[in-house]
Amino acid sequence: MFRILLACTLVLPCMAGGLSKSDKKEIKKMLDGTLYARVDMPCATGRHAYGTYKRPLVEVSPTGINTEADTVVSASWYHADSTYWGVSVNQPLKMDDLDIDDDGIEIELEGTDDEDIQTVIMFVDVDNMEQFKACLDKAFSRVPLQDEHSDWPADIKAAIANRKLVNGMTKKQAFCVTGRPVSFTKRTEGGKDVEVWDLRTNKGVKMGYFTTSVHESTGLPSQIKFVNGTLTNVAETGSGSDFSLDD
Missing domain, CATH: 3.30.1450 (Beta-lactamase Inhibitory Protein; Chain:B, domain 1)
Incomplete structure (x- = not known):
């Protein structure tokens, strides 16, 4: 049993991803400035008893982009959720918030000239800076397309x-x-x-x-x-x- 626990302890850090603190600092720096969307970036918008939220529907990996958005609207007295196609191709954006954890890199974005233009996307399968750069290049351009x-x-x-x-x-x-x-x-x-x-x-x-x-x-x-x-x-x-x- 001890050997099994030891093996799990040794393996888990690798499963959690290999991004270092300096990598995460560099990622934030690379997302600064104006970014032009290469694809449509819908997100789920919703409300619950404690406020409103955005949920990513677009997942970007080093090998491709999943843009299959959930278009279902669900609602109840305490909760509502639907798809909003507020960000289209070539939209100029800036990072509003960044969250990096074991599930991926969640990037909240807003329009450079209109803060009401908002979305959130997720970079997945990112364990090093090379994979992050591949995701960044697939999702964004630094100049209008x-x-x-x-x-x-x-x-x-x-x-x-x-x-x-x-x-x-x-x-x-x-x-x-x-x-x-x-x-x-x-x-x-x-x-x-x-x-x-x-x-x-x-x-x-x-x-x-x-x-x-x-x-x-x-x-x-x-x-x-x-x-x-x-x-x-x-x-x-x-x-x-x-x-x-x-x-």
Whole structure:
């Protein structure tokens, strides 16, 4: 029995991860400044008897990103929880809080210009700085995503910076505006490859203690189409107040 206990004692520190105090200090330093999201970063928002909370839905590992968010809304007299898609691709963010423990590295984030833009994500399977850097590179860029591509046309970069879709964009360029589509279909029409993306048009439900934000618009169309890899069906649109039968 003593040998078993001794073996467990020797093994447990390895299972808990190999990040040193200096590593954790360096991690905090590396998360300082503006970070641009490479993927959509939804989180669960909720309330309970003691206040409100955010729960990470996106897990980033050195080998990939799990973005399969739970979209179920649950509620009772004492508790409510739902998914909020408040942070989209290319959103500028800054770290608000950091928690490093045996389960992973939990990073709370907020918008650089708007503190109401909030989310939380989790880095997992991180036992050394090399693995942390791999997670960091998968989740964030230090510059707006369009600025990583010197070969992209200036007008396309400007559209992405303004979160605007324009005809002629490639799928990678459009992704910098839309993020991951809710669903997509591929087919052939007249010998051309056609791909249709169904986009998320609202941000879901954000739970507060006394208030709830419901289905805030993302500003995106419900659907876009690519023909031979090029965006083709984006049209100028206006708000309901701009609508007129006289012009």
